[in-house]
Amino acid sequence: MRARFQGNGEITFEKVTLCDVAEGDVRLRVDVCALCGSDKRLLQSGSAVVPGHEIGGTVVGGALPEGTRGIVYIPVFCGTCVRCLAGRTNQCLNLSELIGWQRDGGFAEHVDVPARCVLPVPDDIPLSVAVLGLDTVGTAAHALRLALRTQDSADRTLVVGAGPLGLGVVAVAQAMGIAVDAFDPNPTRLAAATTLGATPAGDLSAENQYDMVVEVSGANAARETAQRVVQPGGTVVALGESNEPYTMPATPRWRRTDCYTVRSFYFPTQEVEANWDLLRVMGASLRDLIVKPLTLPELPEAFARFVAGDYVKPCIVSADAHLVSEVTR
Template sequence: MTDAISNTSAHFEGDGVVSFSTETLRAVRPGHVRIRVDVCALCGSDKRLLASGAAVVPGHEVVGTIVESAPDAPSEGTRVIVYIPVSCGECKACLEQQNNRCYNLGGLMGWQFDGGFAEYMDVPVQCVLPVPDDIPSDVAVLALDTFGTAAHALRLGARTQPDGIQNLLVIGCGPLGLGVVAVALAMGIPTVHAWDPNDARLGLAEQLGATRALDLETVNQYQVIAEASGADPARAAAQNLVEPGGAILALGESNEPYLMPATPRWRRTDCFTVRSFYFPKTEVADNWSLLRSHGATLRDTIMTPTRLNDLEETFTKFLDGDFVKPYITHEEN
């Protein structure tokens, strides 16, 4: 592509301040493709960068269209998702297509490398994965953190249980927790319960098909618990509610350490604690199948389209809980 491209991008200055700059893009670096950002979803982890400021353009849940390709990359006009780990490609994990486990991880798109809160974005060839033609961009973006991370965690959890997951509790009904609910139902897990102190969020889980958990006091109730909030009370509840031999999926993030309390209950509980990061490329095809069955329903339940130039206001509404899963789009709605 020879025509000069003018690109507007967002910058996090810290303390919730978002600024914008517009510049003419230079030539694409070797080993990269240039995409037009079609959708970039906001993530709860972005709140940390919003508060602290960021050295790069944030935004890591991205669907875009290639406008300038490169050798060994999909052709121009191909819609892609951005796979955020910039892995070495040479270690044992990468050679097994477990790039999320790279031993020499170079960083993450939107964290250490410019991300998708912009009109255009340059992406390493290894980090673009084609989107099937039948999946809209505002559903495809869920294949990343919301569906992809949830599905990977549930698959790891299932490996700890001889007969798979039959009984699941999801604690925390933010975007990731609601993603776990949707994925669990798409996977056919028979019993999916949910709990959140916010009744509206809990109502969204019920709308997706989960059953409201009524008893958070009785111990040994759930085979597998996905703790998706990162809050200390939720972590403590998971420790009490998990069955002997069950598993806790530690998905919620916060700035507080993850503690296993030195109580008689904890000492006498035989269970797995599973921590997962993102998802491997080997799971992408199966994730598309899950999205086909439940992705549009999740989109319609939790997602709100917004515009790039409204990003600071959008984050304010996201922080206040008015938006569950907003995303910027450059397409006409």
């Protein structure tokens, strides 16, 4: 069974007969597939492929040994260009497909992906934690690593937006020893950020407050806040996604301010080992705070509650009882 997004918030399901695994591909039993805020765009617009790009599963056929546990690296990188050969696979010069966007993803019982896109999971990390190493922790950690290259120190850091990725930024920052303030208009999400160690931000109307501001919501008001409160010489990290263009204010203050703007996409495979180390420190506590497990037939409910803000990070898990238990414990 697999889900199809018809557009205008409609999700249907269909049963298909699995064909042979293509050469170079791997078939995974999908054990967990997390919902992402970017999936809301496909929920509204519809999708020609099966969505779902935060996937953890078990190999059941194809080019890797059966039983291998892995998470799915969504950029279908070529592996041969100069960027890929340097380990910077998120910068692949020949990138044309993302799993869950241009080819079938994980809102299904099985998914076929290129073998090079399967990241084997260490034995000591549960899949329910490992899957957070994709967008929630992997993307957050890569963005912070890039931003820290621009600063001698980041004594005052602000995270604007405490959705799943924003909470990932808070958790990773704490593991890296970076103290952060957090802002979110949703009190439940802000409370989650404080549980992870953030300090609620104070008055954000004044200029020049923070060395580093990580904007994670994509909302215009959040972008304006980030550009206002960053100090001269500071860094704005633009992680939030939106259908609206990213603009910089045409104001005297902004024109007269030295500032770095960092935009990052996903993470390179050369950072995977470091990300496992982060997950060993904070992955289980992050999972226990934000993840809500549901099964594939409950996907419409999961999205409804996700869009409403009731769930922070819904995850579709296999109906296998031990996997449900793993995600909830």
